[in-house]
Amino acid sequence: MSAPVTEREGPAMKRSTVLWRFRRNPLRRRSYAVEGFALLTLGAVAIAGAALTGLAVSRCVDAMYAQQRQDRHTVTAVLDEDADSDAAYAAPSWARVHWPLPGGGSATGTARVGSGLRRGERTTIWLDGRGRPAAEPLSPSTGRLQATVAGAAAGLGICAGALIGGGIAAAALERRRIGRWATEWAQVGPRWDHRNA
Incomplete structure (x- = not known):
């Protein structure tokens, strides 16, 4: 029958099992x-x-x-087609839109707009630094x-x-x-x- 491990032997036993690779031993390679x-x-x-x-x-x-937060900005765009309307959820959908350019004229592209919007309605879209439609930037x-x-x-x-x-x-x-x-x-x-x- 083996002798019980005392409080003193406990930590020493733990040290020897953790550091056994570094201890001198004739069998250690x-x-x-x-x-x-x-x-x-x-x-x-x-x-x-x-x-x-x-x-x-x-x-x-x-x-x-x-x-992205610094580069992206919003503009008001006009829908060129009806946006898809999904009755299950009011998730944004893709639609063709056009928006005015600062120097005059307009640009056209596909952007995410509110679900169920009709052709000719106005909506706000995000543009990146190059003036292309982009997703809304994340908050800080x-x-x-x-x-x-x-x-x-x-x-x-x-x-x-x-x-x-x-x-x-x-x-x-x-x-x-x-x-x-x-x-x-x-x-x-x-x-x-x-x-x-």
Whole structure:
């Protein structure tokens, strides 16, 4: 019957299971220490890379939405055709419209308009910096939320890639160790069997 583990032994046991690759042991191979250092390095690089990548992606996406808010503006357009009317929901639909240009004349394009509008009715549409119909830009709070989500997804992607890469490397090292153990056992095993016989 084994002795119960005391309060003193508990943390020491935990330390030995976490850091076993770095402890001196006659059965420990160099590959265990190399694997331990490689996993620590990979973890540190993955965490730093994920944080930096997530921050960079978040800033880029937020800057893109801010640029859209700055570039896009509204104009009053006139429908050239009836907009589709869906009785189930009043979702915007696409219709052909024309709108006045600042220097005179008009431009024509397809834009999202209110459901059920008729030809000749006026509606407000959004134009991008080049004067083409575009979607309404996101509000600052929604843009920041989407930028944060994009940054978090990029950071998680980096972590997932590091985890998969670390798992593949650890599996390759383990296969190599097992092969070396098998080779050594093939040399030593018959001598032990001969002694026991």
